[in-house]
Structures are given as structure tokens and as C-alpha cells.
Amino acid sequence: MKTSQISLLGNNAPKLNDFKEVRLRGVSQYGSRELSTDNIIEFIRKNLANYQPNTLKSIFSSLISYAKFQKIAIERELIIRLIPKVQGKIFDTINKEELEQLKNSSPKNRKINDRNNLVLDFLFYAGLRVNELINIRHCDYQNNQLRILGKGNKVRYVFLPDFLAQHFQFNSQEYFFQTKNKKRLIHSQIRKIINRGIKKAGVNKHITPHSFRRSFATLLNNREVKLTTIQKLLGHSDINTTTTYIHNNYQELYQDYSKL
Structure with a gap:
């Protein structure tokens, strides 16, 4: 040849x-x-x-x-060595204040509003992929742990703050996130919830469902959680992938540098 x-x-x-x-x-x-x-x-x-x-x-x-x-x-x-290094992308993340802005922009219908806010909270505080989120069932939460079926059918367990855990009905086999017709939410509906919130809140960032996952990783990193722990919570097989999820706060980096 x-x-x-x-x-x-x-x-x-x-x-x-x-x-x-x-x-x-x-x-x-x-x-x-x-x-x-x-x-x-x-x-x-x-x-x-x-x-x-x-x-x-x-x-x-x-x-x-x-x-x-x-x-x-x-x-x-x-x-x-001859191939130029690929410049790393900077992905937008959100902080707690911006999360609250999105939640305050939810529909006036109380039931839909509560569900949408719960979607945003789960994405932010659990770092789930959309496919993982929409497949949660009430019975997946047991012994203070949420069972997640991730990529490649790998099972992992994540922890939830009490204000999220309290919404589970332990004996129910139903999907946790449902439409008003009792059907499971789908990917496009999750994106729509986020896009509407971004538009109404006037948050000037390119935010996708995956941005919340990166925000979760960044939040943990800023609290000095071990990188290996973040890796396990996100369900990454390679820790190098986890490092790309962490969005550096350049203002904090500069303040730390100024102390040298």
C-alpha cells in the first residue's frame, strides 16, 4: 500500500x-x-x-x-512535538446568584414553576448529565444516596442536600421529573427550561445543560474538595476530563498571585 x-x-x-x-x-x-x-x-x-x-x-x-x-x-x-497545542476552550458556568435569577424567571404556574426550579437545582447541585436527570425514579434515592445510571451503564451514587432529598417518594416507581401528563421529561424540554430562564433573567452567558455540570465541578473545587472525589461524583473514568470541567475564577487567581 x-x-x-x-x-x-x-x-x-x-x-x-x-x-x-x-x-x-x-x-x-x-x-x-x-x-x-x-x-x-x-x-x-x-x-x-x-x-x-x-x-x-x-x-x-x-x-x-x-x-x-x-x-x-x-x-x-x-x-x-511538531503539532501546535490546541488552545483550551473557556466554558461558561453559573454561580449561586445566577442560579437564583434563573429560578425566579420560571413560569407563574406554581406546579410547573416548582418542577422547573427543581430541574435547575438538580443540575447545579448534583452535577448530572441530562440523560441521567430525566431517568431518575423516586425509588432511586435510598439511604441518603441517589443511584445514577451513567454512561456505559455504569452505576454511581451521588449525595443530595436535604432540600432536594425531601422531594422523593420512597415507594414510588415513577419518574421523578414528569410533564403535567405524567410523562417523563425529555432532553428538549430540559433545554427549553434553561433557555427560557436565561432569556427572562437576562444572564449574558452561553449556558447549556452541561454548563450546570461544569458549575457543579467548579463549586466543589472552590470548596477545596479533592479532585478524585469530584471525578467520582461526576462519573468520569479519566481524571484529566474532570480538570477540564473546572472553570477558574481569574479574579481569585489574580488575588492569590498578588499575595506572592
Whole structure:
């Protein structure tokens, strides 16, 4: 197989499924020689201006997967140094004051208002994914713990403040969050609750359901909770993922720095 055109379909090299055809532009002179560290380096150098860092990283990952599949030795460290670092995104989070603003913007219907406020509180104080939130049943809360079925059907347990725990009916199999017709809430309804609150409260941030999860992680971090504990409460398999959820308060960072 020529290095000028690597085409793999199917499941032989999973990461190449995203790149059905990866062309090593400018290295066609290598003919039928195998993929090597040197010609990947040459490809990266020639295309630094042509691709975004994320794209280069994806291509690199695909080529490494292909090399591994073909049992070709590649010096990863020599190559990865050439790829510019991807600048971390800053995600919006909310604080307690902004949470209260959103809750005060709920509909006038008392029952709907209470339910919507409860949705916002659970997202903020439990750090749940939307899919986890809408699948909570009353019977999931036992012994002061809420049983959550997370990603990959992994079970974890989270704790709730008393003002949230008091709403559970222990012998009920019904979903905790329901519509007025006693049906389970769905993803789009959760987003609508948040979007309406943001608009009415005039909070000038891009807030999504996942922003509450990041806010939960940030709140715990600011209270000096161990990172490993935050990881377990969020249900992350990789602690590096947890670190990306924590939104730094740059004003506090500057104040701490000023004390040096």
C-alpha cells in the first residue's frame, strides 16, 4: 500500500473510519515504502499552515492507528512535538446568584414553576448529565444516596442536600421529573427550561445543560474538595476530563498571585 494514498474501510483500523482516505501530500516520491516516522514528520511540517491543530491531531491519531495495525514502529514523541497545542476552550458556568435569577424567571404556574426550579437545582447541585436527570425514579434515592445510571451503564451514587432529598417518594416507581401528563421529561424540554430562564433573567452567558455540570465541578473545587472525589461524583473514568470541567475564577487567581 502506497504512502501517497492510504485507504482503509471497515473495522481494521477504527480511527481511520473518520478518514476513509488519508493522503500524505508531498510524499508520493516514497512509492511503496511503508509509513515511517520521517515521512509523517515531513507531512506534518508541510501542512502546518494548511490544517488546524485539531485536524492535525486527528490525522496523526489515524496514522498511528494504521501504523499500529500494520505493526510499523513510529516514534510518537518526535512527531507530537511538531503539532501546535490546541488552545483550551473557556466554558461558561453559573454561580449561586445566577442560579437564583434563573429560578425566579420560571413560569407563574406554581406546579410547573416548582418542577422547573427543581430541574435547575438538580443540575447545579448534583452535577448530572441530562440523560441521567430525566431517568431518575423516586425509588432511586435510598439511604441518603441517589443511584445514577451513567454512561456505559455504569452505576454511581451521588449525595443530595436535604432540600432536594425531601422531594422523593420512597415507594414510588415513577419518574421523578414528569410533564403535567405524567410523562417523563425529555432532553428538549430540559433545554427549553434553561433557555427560557436565561432569556427572562437576562444572564449574558452561553449556558447549556452541561454548563450546570461544569458549575457543579467548579463549586466543589472552590470548596477545596479533592479532585478524585469530584471525578467520582461526576462519573468520569479519566481524571484529566474532570480538570477540564473546572472553570477558574481569574479574579481569585489574580488575588492569590498578588499575595506572592
